Amino acid sequence: MKKVLSIVCLILVLATTVVSAAAKNVFAGNPKEEYYMVTFASGIEYWRGCFKGMQDAAKLFGVRAIYTGAPQADVNQEVTVLEQVIAKKPAGIAITCANPDGLRAPINKAIAAGIPVVTFDADSPNSNRYCYLGTSNYNAGAAAARYIAKLLGGQGEVAVSTVTGQLNHEERKSGFVDTLAKSFPNMKVVAVGNDNNDQTKAATVIAGFLQARPNLKGVFCTDALGGVGAAAAIREANAIGKVKIVSFDTDKGTLDLIKEGVISASIAQGTWSMGYWSMTFLYNIKHNLVKPVDGWRSKDINPLPGVVDTGTNVVTKSNVDAFYSK
Amino acid sequence: MKKVLSIVCLILVLATTVVSAAAKNVFAGNPKEEYYMVTFASGIEYWRGCFKGMQDAAKLFGVRAIYTGAPQADVNQEVTVLEQVIAKKPAGIAITCANPDGLRAPINKAIAAGIPVVTFDADSPNSNRYCYLGTSNYNAGAAAARYIAKLLGGQGEVAVSTVTGQLNHEERKSGFVDTLAKSFPNMKVVAVGNDNNDQTKAATVIAGFLQARPNLKGVFCTDALGGVGAAAAIREANAIGKVKIVSFDTDKGTLDLIKEGVISASIAQGTWSMGYWSMTFLYNIKHNLVKPVDGWRSKDINPLPGVVDTGTNVVTKSNVDAFYSK
Structure with a gap:
């Protein structure tokens, strides 16, 4: 009986070790973490590919990706949506900007509140966003x-x-x-x-x-x-x-x-890439994985690449079927 | 006794589940996977920052990063080094090119052999490399x-x-x-x-x-x-x-x-970023995580961003200490 008990104990110890080893993987996020994609003209087909990429990355990290946006291509409407998202204190925001300067103030506000923000497809270059991901x-x-x-x-x-x-x-x-x-x-x-x-x-x-x-x-x-x-x-x-x-x-x-x-x-x-790498960049900032130099946050240093050209591909008869949205 | 045994069995089942859940994290690589950084003028200080970024990312993924290069800024010497690296069948290669076209053939050979290749700092734009990461x-x-x-x-x-x-x-x-x-x-x-x-x-x-x-x-x-x-x-x-x-x-x-x-x-x-994101991109290709469309490999589609501007930071008296290499 004693022997059995010690085996049980040993197994428990091993199980605990495995659990903590699993928990140590820095790319395993908290399922409660919420990352938002914010768009304008939010109903158009184009953004679907972007959000699919974000969702695919969020799934790999075990976190949630949520889509929202201003129904019209209206910068004031988009500012309102962004303010509402900021109020929820999300883990990160990927935003495409109806107007480069109209979104600057709320983007900077989010970052000042500790919420990582990247822009995709349409940039706000004078804001403090960490990175812009879009087509050159x-x-x-x-x-x-x-x-x-x-x-x-x-x-x-x-x-x-x-x-x-x-x-x-x-x-x-x-x-x-x-x-x-x-x-x-x-x-x-x-x-x-x-x-x-x-x-x-x-x-x-x-x-x-x-x-x-x-x-x-x-x-x-x-x-x-x-x-x-x-x-x-x-x-x-x-x-x-x-x-x-x-x-x-x-x-x-x-x-x-x-x-x-x-x-x-x-x-x-590369709409899918815009979403996938936006999510990946946000996750890396949120989880403090990118450390080009120690203590970058207090030293006015951007730890991320500034601009990602998400690239293009040539669609022809031979690969066209892959590009229909599902 | 039977009760104890069934508890033991239950614990074993639980432990196995935890182990397989841990194994399922797609960002946990195999410690035997080897990713190479290949440079020219391989002794200069500049590459140290690049390799530090690659090492930091490799550590997070639980894989190995290995540094090598041609001692001189000589393209023929670098081709020889790259050929030697390809012969080891590594999991991926990040290379900076002494000459854009001199490295094209061996880069294409590596990719044809199923080894992902990205370029950093100095590109080979006409090769089949997946991505170039460097300063605009x-x-x-x-x-x-x-x-x-x-x-x-x-x-x-x-x-x-x-x-x-x-x-x-x-x-x-x-x-x-x-x-x-x-x-x-x-x-x-x-x-x-x-x-x-x-x-x-x-x-x-x-x-x-x-x-x-x-x-x-x-x-x-x-x-x-x-x-x-x-x-x-x-x-x-x-x-x-x-x-x-x-x-x-x-x-x-x-x-x-x-x-x-x-x-x-x-x-x-952004030397650190060049290495960190080169490693991350290679890992994503190697582990088949990026899927902009189904079956991209057979459809002449690049699943990665084409060009990453790794960006710059302004070094001043107030943050200079962070930039001395360690």
Whole structure:
């Protein structure tokens, strides 16, 4: 009987050791920890991919990810939502900003209260946020240029349809134009048009290009609706396959046209990565895992990378099925 | 007796459950997993901070980080080292490239063999590496501009000492010049010199500026030796405090001069972050944790962010002690 009891004791001790060893894994969070994602225009499909990435990371850490946002793309409404989230004293906040400076004060307030904040997709660069995670639009345009060059064997006339005057679209255009000029001497951008993020307008713009430029071999559209409009114009002109389209983003309309072979490719943003790494960064700050130097909190030192270009991928017929949202 | 035995059985079952729950934490790696950091000029102090970050992350994951590299800044030597590392079939490789294209073939070979590779500090952009983690030199120059503007109350004449023709230094200079031009209308860059990464040359260049520009209020040096040379010139001219220096990097000489009050500040690169996040990214790939879309491996999709700007911090008298290496 004594022997049995001592075995029981031994097992208990072993079990306790195992439990404390398990508890020691710094990546095992508390299931009660709540991390918020805050957006504007909160119902749009685009954010679903971002939140999926955040949820996937939260699951690995054993913590909770919660989605909220302002229904409209309205900065005041978003400030109100953010204030409500701060009042709940969450473990961390990932926010995309309807306006860079409008969100600055509440972001700084959260951080002053000890709540880690990162921005994703749309930054507030003058706030105290630890990090911004989003697409480098210039690099995204460069990726589009490399892909259209590959499609066309490095030669021919191409055009761009963009949203003139809107920073992210101008950057995509510049990345595209600069990359072709620098790396593909036998390709030429012969026309740039403004589709104003409107499908019908894009169809008109591209129809004009097709008429004016009989040697046109490709079109880069910096916005998804531009791509759908370009597809309509090229179908109308019986030029499917003769004029290649490289579009942007992964709306269902775009993916369907890739599947059909009307759009050759689209540039997918790393929305899942934005959410996954936002969550991972917040967890690392909250659990005090990142320590570039001792006592960084009191020394005005940011322990995280400042900017993450979440990158892009090229969607084509061969991988399009993976990009439909589930 | 039967009762005791059933208790023992129950405890055993519980212990097993705890063990498997512990094993289920996806961030608990196998202590036998080996991740390599590969450098060139492998003895220099700069890499120590990078490897410290990698080691810190490896410790959290319970895996091994191993440092190796080519003794010289020689690309052929580094290729040999990388080939030797690949032959050991490690769990992952973080490499800084002596030459962007010289390392491309062995990096691609490693990835084809299923070994995740990221680059840090110096990239091989045309290779298949999953991610590049390093300082955006343009952003670093912008940070220097914002800090010198703060020091000088947003007005006055400043000069730049740089390494003309070397890309990372030209980018630092451009970030500095552009930021002042855009955001600080009362500041003016009145001179730009080439110190050629040489302390004596820098002292001569800055002495010339001091003579030619009696209203000079500040100097930005894009390299550490330039900063030390500038300090000598300003000391010689009895202008300590009258002309502020913002330098680059955290060599001991620079830190000592900050402590002494001769150099006002220096821009510290995120070396620790390069190592910490390289290790974290490699672990995530190795353990198949990042899944932006199902089956990304067979679909030509990069599951990681493409580029991480590991950021900078401003080192001043108030936080300089934290930057001495231990």
